[in-house]
Amino acid sequence: xVNLRSLFSPRHMLVLSAALNVSLVLKIIRQxxxxxxxxxxxxxxxxxxAEESKTEASxxxxxxxxxxxxxxxxxxxxxGRNVINLDHGDPTMYERYWQEMGDKTTVVIPGWQFTSYFxxxxxxxxxxxxxxxxxxxxxxxxxxxxxTEGRHIVVGTGSSQLFQAALYAFTANDASEPFSxxxxxxxxxxxxxxxxxxxxxxxxxxxxxxxFTKTGPYIELVTSPNNPDGFVRQSVVNRSGGILVHDLAxxxxxxxxxxxAADYELMLFTVSKSTGHAGMRIGWALVKDQSIAxxxxxxxxxxTIGVSKDSQLxxxxxxxxxxxxxxxxxxxxENFFGYCHHLMAERWKLLREAVKQSGTFxxxxxxxxxxxxxxxxxxxxxxxxxxxxxxxxxxxESFLKSHNIWTRSxxxxxxxxxxVRVSMLxxxxxxxxxxxxxxxxxLG
Amino acid sequence: xVNLRSLFSPRHMLVLSAALNVSLVLKIIRQxxxxxxxxxxxxxxxxxxAEESKTEASxxxxxxxxxxxxxxxxxxxxxGRNVINLDHGDPTMYERYWQEMGDKTTVVIPGWQFTSYFxxxxxxxxxxxxxxxxxxxxxxxxxxxxxTEGRHIVVGTGSSQLFQAALYAFTANDASEPFSxxxxxxxxxxxxxxxxxxxxxxxxxxxxxxxFTKTGPYIELVTSPNNPDGFVRQSVVNRSGGILVHDLAxxxxxxxxxxxAADYELMLFTVSKSTGHAGMRIGWALVKDQSIAxxxxxxxxxxTIGVSKDSQLxxxxxxxxxxxxxxxxxxxxENFFGYCHHLMAERWKLLREAVKQSGTFxxxxxxxxxxxxxxxxxxxxxxxxxxxxxxxxxxxESFLKSHNIWTRSxxxxxxxxxxVRVSMLxxxxxxxxxxxxxxxxxLG
Numbered sequence: 001x002v003n004l005r006s007l008f009s010p011r012h013m014l015v016l017s018a019a020l021n022v023s024l025v026l027k028i029i030r031q032x033x034x035x036x037x038x039x040x041x042x043x044x045x046x047x048x049x050a051e052e053s054k055t056e057a058s059x060x061x062x063x064x065x066x067x068x069x070x071x072x073x074x075x076x077x078x079x080g081r082n083v084i085n086l087d088h089g090d091p092t093m094y095e096r097y098w099q100e101m102g103d104k105t106t107v108v109i110p111g112w113q114f115t116s117y118f119x120x121x122x123x124x125x126x127x128x129x130x131x132x133x134x135x136x137x138x139x140x141x142x143x144x145x146x147x148t149e150g151r152h153i154v155v156g157t158g159s160s161q162l163f164q165a166a167l168y169a170f171t172a173n174d175a176s177e178p179f180s181x182x183x184x185x186x187x188x189x190x191x192x193x194x195x196x197x198x199x200x201x202x203x204x205x206x207x208x209x210x211x212f213t214k215t216g217p218y219i220e221l222v223t224s225p226n227n228p229d230g231f232v233r234q235s236v237v238n239r240s241g242g243i244l245v246h247d248l249a250x251x252x253x254x255x256x257x258x259x260x261a262a263d264y265e266l267m268l269f270t271v272s273k274s275t276g277h278a279g280m281r282i283g284w285a286l287v288k289d290q291s292i293a294x295x296x297x298x299x300x301x302x303x304t305i306g307v308s309k310d311s312q313l314x315x316x317x318x319x320x321x322x323x324x325x326x327x328x329x330x331x332x333x334e335n336f337f338g339y340c341h342h343l344m345a346e347r348w349k350l351l352r353e354a355v356k357q358s359g360t361f362x363x364x365x366x367x368x369x370x371x372x373x374x375x376x377x378x379x380x381x382x383x384x385x386x387x388x389x390x391x392x393x394x395x396x397e398s399f400l401k402s403h404n405i406w407t408r409s410x411x412x413x414x415x416x417x418x419x420v421r422v423s424m425l426x427x428x429x430x431x432x433x434x435x436x437x438x439x440x441x442x443l444g
Numbered sequence: 445x446v447n448l449r450s451l452f453s454p455r456h457m458l459v460l461s462a463a464l465n466v467s468l469v470l471k472i473i474r475q476x477x478x479x480x481x482x483x484x485x486x487x488x489x490x491x492x493x494a495e496e497s498k499t500e501a502s503x504x505x506x507x508x509x510x511x512x513x514x515x516x517x518x519x520x521x522x523x524g525r526n527v528i529n530l531d532h533g534d535p536t537m538y539e540r541y542w543q544e545m546g547d548k549t550t551v552v553i554p555g556w557q558f559t560s561y562f563x564x565x566x567x568x569x570x571x572x573x574x575x576x577x578x579x580x581x582x583x584x585x586x587x588x589x590x591x592t593e594g595r596h597i598v599v600g601t602g603s604s605q606l607f608q609a610a611l612y613a614f615t616a617n618d619a620s621e622p623f624s625x626x627x628x629x630x631x632x633x634x635x636x637x638x639x640x641x642x643x644x645x646x647x648x649x650x651x652x653x654x655x656f657t658k659t660g661p662y663i664e665l666v667t668s669p670n671n672p673d674g675f676v677r678q679s680v681v682n683r684s685g686g687i688l689v690h691d692l693a694x695x696x697x698x699x700x701x702x703x704x705a706a707d708y709e710l711m712l713f714t715v716s717k718s719t720g721h722a723g724m725r726i727g728w729a730l731v732k733d734q735s736i737a738x739x740x741x742x743x744x745x746x747x748t749i750g751v752s753k754d755s756q757l758x759x760x761x762x763x764x765x766x767x768x769x770x771x772x773x774x775x776x777x778e779n780f781f782g783y784c785h786h787l788m789a790e791r792w793k794l795l796r797e798a799v800k801q802s803g804t805f806x807x808x809x810x811x812x813x814x815x816x817x818x819x820x821x822x823x824x825x826x827x828x829x830x831x832x833x834x835x836x837x838x839x840x841e842s843f844l845k846s847h848n849i850w851t852r853s854x855x856x857x858x859x860x861x862x863x864v865r866v867s868m869l870x871x872x873x874x875x876x877x878x879x880x881x882x883x884x885x886x887l888g
Contacts, residue, residue, distance in 0.1 A: 090560050098556035111549025111762060112542035114723025116534050117716075157601050157725075157748040164747060168642065194746050198612065201643030272561075279558025279753035281601075302638050303608060304601040308752035309723035318555060 084434045085406045089227075089383060091425040094276020097339050098318075105321050107314050114309040124290065125297050127306030128155045135319035136284055139274075142323045143337070144372050145251050146262045146269070151286040152293035155307050156300060159249055159270040159283030160194065163221075164303075166266055166285065167195065169295035170219055170243045171202040179243075180206030180214055183221040184236045185414035186228050186386070188247070189421075191221060208414050209236045223247040225256045228413050228421035229364055230382025232256065249273045254340035256380045257371035266292065273383060275318045275336075276425070280311040337373065344381035347424055347431060351385055354439035361396075361438070362388045385422040391443050396420040403441055405434060528878045529850045530867040533671075533827060537869045538720020541783050542762075549765050551758050558753040568734065569741050571750030572599045579763035580728055583718075586767045587781070588816050589695050590706045590713070595730040596737035599751045600744060603693055603714040603727030604638065607665075608747075610710055610729065611639065613739035614663055614687045615646040623687075624650030624658055627665040628680045629858035630672050630830070632691070633865075635665060652858050653680045667691040669700045672857050672865035673808055674826025676700065693717045698784035700824045701815035710736065717827060719762045719780075720869075724755040781817065788825035791868055791875060795829055798883035805840075805882070806832045829866040835887045840864040847885055849878060 098105060119129045132155060137148045156162035171179045181195045185208040195205040206212055209220050220242055224233040227250065235244050246264040250256065252274050267286045272278035287293040300306065325336045332338065355361050366380040387407070389396035395417045397409035410419030424431070542549060563573045576599060581592045600606035615623045625639045629652040639649040650656055653664050664686055668677040671694065679688050690708040694700065696718050711730045716722035731737040744750065766780045776782065799805050810824040831851070833840035839861045841853035854863030868875070 088561060090562065092559050095556050095559045098554075098559070101555055103554070105555025107553050109551050109553075109758060110542075110547070111545055111765070112539050115536050115539045115542070115720045117532065117722045118534065119723075157752070158750075160746070161748045173643065190746065197743070197746050198642050199617065199645030201645060276559045278561045279563075279750075281748060281750060281752045299641070302604070302634070302641050303747070304605050304725060306602075306723075306725060308601070308725045308755040310754040310758050311752040314553060314754050321555070 078433050078437060080437060081404060082433070083404045083406060084430055084437065086423040086426060086430070086434060087406045087408050089273070089423045089425055091272055091276040091278050091383075092427045093343065093425045093431070094340070095427065097336065098276070101321065101334070105314075105318050107317050109310055109313065117306055119306075119309060119312070124152055124293055125154050127297075127300070127309075128153060129309055129312040129316060132282075132284075132312045132316040132319075135316045135323065136269075138323050139319045140261075140286075142326050143253060143258060144261050145253075145258045146248065146267055146286055148286055151288060152290060154285045154287055154293055154296045154300070155312060156283045156285065156296075157304055157307050158272065158281045159247065159268045159285075160190070161300060161303065161307075162268050162283050162285045162296065163191075163194065163245070163247070165296035165299040166245045166268070166292075167200075167203045167219065168299040169292045170245075171217075173202065175202070175217065177216060178202055178204040180204060180212065180216065180218040181221065182206040182209040182212045182218055182237065183223065184209040184233065186226070186410065186419070187221065187414055188223055188227045189408060189412035212237055217241065217243070219243045219245060221245050221247060223249070225250045225380060225382060228384045228408075228419075229386040230256075230366065230380050230384065231364070232369075232380070250383055253337045253371055253373040254344050254381070255383055257369035257378060258373040259369055259371070265289065271315050271318070273425075275315075275322055276340075277315065277318060280315055281308065282311050282315040341374070341378075341381070344424065345378075348381050350432075350435045351424070351438075354435040355387075357439040358441045360389065360391060360393060360441050360443050362390050381424075383423070383425050385424055387420050387422050389418045389420075393443070394418055403437060405437060522877050522881060524848060524881060526877070527848045527850060528874060528881065530870060530874070530878060531850045531852050533717070533867045533869055535716055535720040535722050535827075535869040536871045537787065537875070538784070539871065541780065542720070545765065545778070549758075549762050551761050553754055553757065561750055563750075563753060563756070568596055568737055569598050571741075571744070571753075572597060573753060573756040573760060576726075576728075576756045576760040576763075579760045579767065580713075582767050583763045584705075584730075586770050587697060587702060588705050589697075589702045590692065590711055590730055592730055595732060596734060598729040598731055598737055598740045598744070599756060600727045600729065601748055601751050602716065602725045603691065603712045603729075604634070605744060605747070605751075606712050606727050606729045606740065607635075607689070607691070608638065609740035609743040610689045610712070610736075611644075611647045611663065612743040613736045614689075615661075617646065619646070619661065621660060622646055622648040624648060624656065624660065624662040625665065626650040626653040626656045626662055626681065627667065628653040628677065630670070630854065630863070631665065631858055632667055632671045633852060633856035656681055661685060661687070663687045663689060665689050665691060667693070669694045669824060669826060672828045672852075672863075673830040674700075674810065674824050674828065675808070676813075676824070694827055697781045697815055697817040698788050698825070699827055701813035701822060702817040703813055703815070709733065715759050715762070717869075719759075719766055720784075721759065721762060724759055725752065726755050726759040785818070785822075785825070788868065789822075792825050794876075794879045795868070795882075798879040799831075801883040802885045804833065804835060804837060804885050804887050806834050825868075827867070827869050829868055831864050831866055833862045833864075837887070838862055847881060849881060 119127050133153050136153055140146045140148045154162065156165060167181065178201055181203050183191055192205045195203060206214060206218060218237065220235050220237050222233050222235050222244055224246065225231060226233050244265060246262065246267045248262055248267050249270050250273055251262060265288050268283060270283035271280055285296060287296065322336045324330060325334050352363060355363055364386055368377045368379045370377050387396065389399055393399045397407055397417060397420050400407050400420060407420035407422045409417045411417045413421065563571050577597050580597055584590045584592045598606065600609060611625065622645055625647050627635055636649045639647060650658060650662060662681065664679050664681050666677050666679050666688055668690065669675060670677050688709055690706065690711045692706055692711050693714050694717055695706060709732050712727060714727035715724050729740060731740065768774060769778050769780045796807060799807055808830050812821045812823045814821050831840065833843055837843045841851055841861060841864050844851050844864060851864035851866045853861045855861045857865065
């Protein structure tokens with residue numbers, strides 16, 4: 001016989017009530033958005049694009065969307081004067097998936113939570129929420145993109161902080177000269193400034209790893225798939241005693257085939273590019289060596305005394321939903337990576353068509369690889385397009401800027417200004433506007 | 445006539461449902477805690493103290509509590525073997541107030557929120573949530589402890605990050621030698637390590653400001669009220685061209701009389717010590733000079749690409765409740781600062797009694813000051829006790845450690861090891877256990 005008392009326990013009532021809440025929250029949000037879209041003529045064009053995108057997103061019911069052709073071919077009113085800002089890798093593309101998932105990842109945090117600095121005083125990383133540690137390990141297990149067994153997890157305020165923690169951890173306070181920090185060009189544009197901003201005596205930016213000839217200790221940053229160009233990478237210096245830091249922010253199946261579980265000394269990940277929650281500022285490092293993990297923790301202790309527990313809590317919840325969405329019992333069309341992979345494939349198809357139509361640019365071509373996660377062969381679908389100006393376009397950033405398309409010049413990545421990096425992760429409406437405008441750019 | 449439709453709008457239903465949720469959440473938490481306290485014999489003693497404290501806190505109904513005497517005089521079973529850790533300034537004392545306030549500061553964050561890095565792209569501090577900026581200004585206005593008009597607000601991952609951002613902002617990349625960073629001893633124990641950890645070429649720890657004789661540019665850190673000793677401070681170097689950074693983390697009426705609205709070049713604050721939410725990692729700077737604010741933003745961009753939006757949202761909500769609790773329409777016994785001031789006064793009374801009873805230690809004596817916020821005269825009630833060993837106790841930290849009381853030695857603060865810093869902000873049960881044990885320490 002069913003125990004009625006347990007059916008109406010506070011826990012059950014809470015679930016019911018939370019579900020009610022979320023549907024109400026969503027209803028209010030939708031009402032607000034409708035209101036916003038009605039008054040959007042008063043707003044700057046850029047904000048208008050964003051708001052319209054949100055409205056559009058909330059009205060899409062199909063979980064495997066085909067958003068773009070309609071908008072491109074439809075009667076949109078792009079007169080070329082709106083600024084399309086694709087300079088940053090702002091992952092607002094992901095907003096729609098999470099809207100569709102509704103209440104599943106809503107968190108409720110009571111006011112008395114998190115008065116302490118400590119999350120787990122007994123753990124090496126004392127500011128890591130145990131729930132987050134568990135979900136990080138589970139997600140890597142589900143995706144198969146990194147080994148977590150026997151590794152120390154260090155959480156950071158985004159992977160940027162962990163990158164600096166790694167530099168601090170690998171270098172020596174009593175070294176006679178700073179360690180060289182190198183990466184093969186084109187490298188992530190923030191590396192030089194983030195390395196040199198404080199003129200550290202521990203480390204110093206050493207430039208393109210391919211031209212690195214200096215003797216002495218060095219740290220090579222290997223970003224794979226690479227930001228900005230999307231290619232899978234290995235270290236290039238290959239000198240004994242070299243230290244490798246692997247930035248695997250984009251090693252997820254929506255972007256690239258998962259060919260094996262990564263097994264490096266120090267690997268960096270971030271929710272910004274995996275689940276799309278850049279505003280949380282949560283990254284994590286998987287670290288083999290305990291003494292290195294300890295020094296990283298020390299650095300984060302000195303620089304920020306830990307990492308937001310609110311965001312750790314949310315990140316844990318979001319990761320759990322992602323892992324669960326990949327399970328056998330989940331509805332296939334809710335599979336997070338399937339959904340996002342589909343979206344990226346659509347976008348890359350549209351972009352390649354636009355580039356062809358324009359005739360003024362070129363894009364990298366990728367070899368397909370077999371993905372253990374999807375159990376199929378596919379070509380990489382990077383989070384950034386590494387666009388090259390052809391036919392005499394020497395400064396591609398300025399050229400695109402004259403068409404009100406903001407991108408980031410190749411010179412920030414240590415290469416020629418004929419290249420630009422373009423974010424592929426903005427909201428649908430922005431992306432669609434971009435490809436349409438790009439397709440209409442013709443030289444001469 | 446009342447519009448019934450509007451009475452049952454989604455918004456109203458949400459409020460009702462949220463209230464229901466929170467009471468259910470609290471019920472479940474209480475059930476869990478009761479369960480935990482039942483099984484606490486299996487846990488380490490330290491964890492046991494914390495859990496018991498939580499259980500006790502949730503059962504206290506009186507908003508102006510008199511927690512300590514009962515516990516001290518009651519049949520508690522402290523055999524002196526439990527470690528009482530008061531080394532860190534972990535502000536868990538505040539947990540109880542927020543528990544009593546129930547649902548007022550609960551935040552609900554849907555999964556689709558915060559996919560973007562940006563909070564307010566048009567603002568100088570582009571990662572600052574507008575709601576937080578508003579509540580920071582409002583709280584300072586209510587308390588009267590700092591001028592915010594015409595200042596730039598820069599948010600940071602705790603004030604530690606803002607301290608480093610300030611060093612970056614005030615120094616010059618092309619300077620011939622590093623700026624000296626000084627502070628009058630006893631100074632905050634983290635300053636030397638946080639300044640020198642990366643061996644920066646921009647700045648270098650210069651020690652006690654009172655002994656500072658080096659020529660060249662310098663930055664003086666003025667912590668007022670001071671951590672560790674609680675005294676109100678002014679700069680001591682007074683040399684032309686000197687740069688001042690005011691750390692006002694403790695300039696709140698639960699700790700010290702608010703004698704005027706602070707009006708310095710750069711002022712640092714944090715929720716850790718104002719509302720007690722250390723786990724949020726939210727601090728803010730009020731900055732006069734726009735170019736300095738811009739450089740601070742640049743530093744935070746390079747080091748963590750902004751600050752957790754989840755925690756900013758929570759901090760805004762908590763601050764609003766604090767401001768509202770001080771309003772004329774609020775119930776007096778819910779006044780946040782009144783509640784916490786009362787608690788601090790109780791604790792200092794107990795501590796002074798224990799010190800007297802022991803005869804082995806001494807404490808600083810403070811002059812009373814008139815507080816504009818409370819409109820009365822009172823003596824400072826610092827967040828730390830600056831305890832001095834007397835009668836031959838030369839190493840007070842080791843001496844107390846032999847009694848299983850963990851504190852921080854004066855040598856970390858640039859002074860004699862006969863001093864220790866003791867946190868006054870731990871949970872009731874820990875604090876009560878501490879004063880009782882301290883009162884029983886007699887030399888010889």
